[in-house]
Amino acid sequence: xxxxxxANLGRPGGPAQRPRDEVRLARAALSRLVxxxxxxxxxxxxxxxxxxxxxxxxxxxxxxxxxxxxxxAEAGSDETWxxxxxAGRRRWQTRAAQLDPAxxxxxxxxxxxxxxxxEDDAWPRQLDDLGIERPFGLxxxxxxxxxxxxxxxxxxxxxxxxxxxxxxxERLIGQAAQAGLSIVSGxxxxxxxxxxxxxxERGVGRPTxxxxxxxxxxxxxxxxxxxxxxxxxxxxxxxxxxxxxxxPTRHRFLHRNRLIAALAGAxxxxxxxxxxxxxxTAHHALRIGREVGVVPGPITSPSSAGCHRLxxxxxARLVMDTESVLxxxxxxxxxxxxxxxxxxxxxGRRARDRAAVDVLDExxxxxxxxxxALAPRTHRCVxxxxxxxxxxxxxxxxxxxxxxxxxxxxxSDQRWRAxxxx
Amino acid sequence: xxxxxxANLGRPGGPAQRPRDEVRLARAALSRLVxxxxxxxxxxxxxxxxxxxxxxxxxxxxxxxxxxxxxxAEAGSDETWxxxxxAGRRRWQTRAAQLDPAxxxxxxxxxxxxxxxxEDDAWPRQLDDLGIERPFGLxxxxxxxxxxxxxxxxxxxxxxxxxxxxxxxERLIGQAAQAGLSIVSGxxxxxxxxxxxxxxERGVGRPTxxxxxxxxxxxxxxxxxxxxxxxxxxxxxxxxxxxxxxxPTRHRFLHRNRLIAALAGAxxxxxxxxxxxxxxTAHHALRIGREVGVVPGPITSPSSAGCHRLxxxxxARLVMDTESVLxxxxxxxxxxxxxxxxxxxxxGRRARDRAAVDVLDExxxxxxxxxxALAPRTHRCVxxxxxxxxxxxxxxxxxxxxxxxxxxxxxSDQRWRAxxxx
Numbered sequence: 001x002x003x004x005x006x007a008n009l010g011r012p013g014g015p016a017q018r019p020r021d022e023v024r025l026a027r028a029a030l031s032r033l034v035x036x037x038x039x040x041x042x043x044x045x046x047x048x049x050x051x052x053x054x055x056x057x058x059x060x061x062x063x064x065x066x067x068x069x070x071x072x073a074e075a076g077s078d079e080t081w082x083x084x085x086x087a088g089r090r091r092w093q094t095r096a097a098q099l100d101p102a103x104x105x106x107x108x109x110x111x112x113x114x115x116x117x118x119e120d121d122a123w124p125r126q127l128d129d130l131g132i133e134r135p136f137g138l139x140x141x142x143x144x145x146x147x148x149x150x151x152x153x154x155x156x157x158x159x160x161x162x163x164x165x166x167x168x169x170e171r172l173i174g175q176a177a178q179a180g181l182s183i184v185s186g187x188x189x190x191x192x193x194x195x196x197x198x199x200x201e202r203g204v205g206r207p208t209x210x211x212x213x214x215x216x217x218x219x220x221x222x223x224x225x226x227x228x229x230x231x232x233x234x235x236x237x238x239x240x241x242x243x244x245x246x247x248p249t250r251h252r253f254l255h256r257n258r259l260i261a262a263l264a265g266a267x268x269x270x271x272x273x274x275x276x277x278x279x280x281t282a283h284h285a286l287r288i289g290r291e292v293g294v295v296p297g298p299i300t301s302p303s304s305a306g307c308h309r310l311x312x313x314x315x316a317r318l319v320m321d322t323e324s325v326l327x328x329x330x331x332x333x334x335x336x337x338x339x340x341x342x343x344x345x346x347x348g349r350r351a352r353d354r355a356a357v358d359v360l361d362e363x364x365x366x367x368x369x370x371x372x373a374l375a376p377r378t379h380r381c382v383x384x385x386x387x388x389x390x391x392x393x394x395x396x397x398x399x400x401x402x403x404x405x406x407x408x409x410x411x412s413d414q415r416w417r418a419x420x421x422x
Numbered sequence: 423x424x425x426x427x428x429a430n431l432g433r434p435g436g437p438a439q440r441p442r443d444e445v446r447l448a449r450a451a452l453s454r455l456v457x458x459x460x461x462x463x464x465x466x467x468x469x470x471x472x473x474x475x476x477x478x479x480x481x482x483x484x485x486x487x488x489x490x491x492x493x494x495a496e497a498g499s500d501e502t503w504x505x506x507x508x509a510g511r512r513r514w515q516t517r518a519a520q521l522d523p524a525x526x527x528x529x530x531x532x533x534x535x536x537x538x539x540x541e542d543d544a545w546p547r548q549l550d551d552l553g554i555e556r557p558f559g560l561x562x563x564x565x566x567x568x569x570x571x572x573x574x575x576x577x578x579x580x581x582x583x584x585x586x587x588x589x590x591x592e593r594l595i596g597q598a599a600q601a602g603l604s605i606v607s608g609x610x611x612x613x614x615x616x617x618x619x620x621x622x623e624r625g626v627g628r629p630t631x632x633x634x635x636x637x638x639x640x641x642x643x644x645x646x647x648x649x650x651x652x653x654x655x656x657x658x659x660x661x662x663x664x665x666x667x668x669x670p671t672r673h674r675f676l677h678r679n680r681l682i683a684a685l686a687g688a689x690x691x692x693x694x695x696x697x698x699x700x701x702x703t704a705h706h707a708l709r710i711g712r713e714v715g716v717v718p719g720p721i722t723s724p725s726s727a728g729c730h731r732l733x734x735x736x737x738a739r740l741v742m743d744t745e746s747v748l749x750x751x752x753x754x755x756x757x758x759x760x761x762x763x764x765x766x767x768x769x770g771r772r773a774r775d776r777a778a779v780d781v782l783d784e785x786x787x788x789x790x791x792x793x794x795a796l797a798p799r800t801h802r803c804v805x806x807x808x809x810x811x812x813x814x815x816x817x818x819x820x821x822x823x824x825x826x827x828x829x830x831x832x833x834s835d836q837r838w839r840a841x842x843x844x
Binding site for chain 1: 459
């Protein structure tokens with residue numbers, strides 16, 4: 001890791017490190033004290049900074065009048081703030097006794113990780129797009145700094161992937177990973193897991209893949225993905241706003257989705273049911289101005305119903321091949337590897353190329369009318385053809401000669417027949 | 423048929439019929455003389471009417487100075503018109519000797535049909551939306567007048583229908599036909615044929631289905647659809663702007679598509695390749711302000727690539743169930759038949775209903791956080807739960823009681839556990 005190293009935590013640091021270490025300890029404590037989505041806590045940290053906020057939230061200290069004013073201005077009114085702050089204090093006190101941020105930092109350090117904070121050079125600046133919803137810090141295991149926003153693509157979808165979902169994820173995400181994009185996902189069963197594994201196998205980005213989990217990084221959830229998540233911790237990057245030991249609740253999953261949306265340059269939804277977490281991620285992304293691409297599927301598949309819903313109800317863009325996926329990422333890089341790689345997706349793009357060489361589609365109106373008047377097996381005379389095509393003889397002859405040059409008409413003894421394109 | 427009856431043709435008509443019969447004869451002749459898409463001919467008919475236009479185009483008469491002026495005003499300039507008219511004369515003369523409109527009208531009458539013209543009360547007024555591209559007349563076999571625009575839906579798609587294309591066509595078009603809409607299509611193999619047959623079997627509209635052909639109605643093309651087209655002639659409606667004997671050329675297919683688009687209140691594209699006639703029909707429809715619905719499909723299927731292209735490049739709307747199809751037609755009628763019929767499409771709509779009863783999705787933030795803190799098998803005390811949920815005890819108890827009322831939490835000896843929703 002470049003810049004301030006959380007690996008220093010637990011070792012004697014020079015005086016220069018001291019203030020930053022205090023901030024890191026405070027943010028580590030906040031990550032355990034505060035449940036994601038706690039707007040009051042976020043206002044307080046924004047108004048007075050993490051160290052003062054922690055002292056006030058745990059009851060070690062009180063807000064000064066000036067601090068109270070700043071928070072109240074952010075919250076809208078003095079009365080609103082006073083009421084919210086009192087309610088917050090009651091929430092935060094339930095966990096205040098449990099805090100041991102130094103132990104958490106040491107535990108993560110031993111697992112090859114630490115806590116990234118906004119004060120670090122290595123902090124992924126794209127998370128600032130979340131505004132007040134920016135996490136207090138980002139626990140990690142693996143290789144930091146995280147990739148830049150223009151080098152990342154989030155791939156999300158249903159836990160129950162169909163064979164179609166598997167196929168399109170392996171193809172589209174495989175090629176995006178081969179093109180150098182780091183693939184961000186949520187580590188879940190189904191589409192998430194397929195996306196991570198495809199990136200691990202075929203990716204060339206640094207890292208190939210990032211998994212953003214809803215619980216602490218000391219436990220690999222879901223358990224069936226223990227091996228895969230271990231591999232991501234070793235060669236990729238695991239991230240969470242929750243401290244070690246935190247369990248992955250439904251509530252935390254929904255808030256976790258905003259981190260997937262904000263970390264990546266764009267989000268692709270590969271399969272999603274009518275109500276699904278993948279749609280939640282897509283909405284987070286659209287809210288902060290990220291492009292969202294959606295893969296359509298059969299309308300008979302409930303696993304594509306959420307994709308179609310996004311296409312109907314939001315400005316998400318339909319994607320049908322690797323090129324349209326890469327186009328989503330701002331400053332997206334060109335496809336690396338052998339030329340024609342993008343053509344490996346056997347749908348739109350290839351169909352376009354096939355159609356482009358259909359010589360009959362390239363005929364102009366005159367040529368087309370003359371060609372249609374010709375028969376493939378019978379030679380017909382010019383007068384007959386003139387009537388059939390509804391064209392005077394000079395125009396007809398022009399058309400016949402152009403068709404002959406294209407190899408589509410053949411003359412014999414002043415009579416003409418059509419030649420089928422090869 | 424109500425209003426002026428083309429059946430009168432070939433019989434002595436009273437003086438009142440005479441002028442209209444002359445117009446009908448002239449329009450019948452024009453339909454053979456002029457190739458669809460001939461802008462110069464359309465300008466001339468618009469400027470001087472069908473009878474004078476025919477006389478001038480066949481060289482029986484010349485344009486008066488006043489007529490020339492009117493046509494030139496329409497064409498843009500005197501010079502442009504003079505040049506175009508001279509070129510047109512050379513085209514029209516190639517077919518002038520072949521005209522026998524009375525014979526054409528009698529032939530169609532014997533086949534149980536005739537020629538509808540804009541001067542008829544039975545003329546489908548929605549064709550006027552085509553402006554200068556309105557056909558000179560509409561040859562028909564079957565039941566006239568054609569249905570109103572609000573009672574019709576066009577169903578178009580690839581000749582090579584996949585099993586998915588067959589399934590969605592049978593479901594969506596079957597239910598639209600059961601809802602009373604007349605189904606318009608092109609009589610071709612693939613989606614067209616499936617749509618027609620589904621409407622013939624299950625439709626309740628008058629007629630159940632209309633086939634708009636690219637060639638004359640004396641020949642059933644393609645030959646494999648002879649029986650089906652015969653059934654449509656007998657119980658539905660066959661239409662074409664081309665006179666009997668005209669062959670269905672590629673050129674005529676493309677112009678035919680504008681008639682499908684204009685006759686119907688909306689167009690649904692069920693499957694389409696990257697380049698396809700169905701897309702051509704969709705573009706015609708969008709150009710004259712008709713709604714276009716598009717069924718998405720797997721991106722791995724070349725038969726859906728054109729559908730996705732329409733969704734990407736045009737204002738066409740994604741449709742995923744019968745309701746969204748019926749919504750396309752202006753003044754579209756409600757679904758008839760037993761309630762819940764619309765739910766027979768096993769995708770979006772049903773998935774929505776299933777999801778709506780997911781009781782966990784209905785929990786508010788407080789209830790959700792408390793529920794997540796509970797374990798399903800272990801009873802936990804209030805202090806433990808307060809810490810796990812990050813909520814003070816009074817709030818926690820409120821949440822627990824609300825969950826208990828919903829049947830999602832169970833108390834035993836001051837300790838609580840979660841109950842899974844049934």
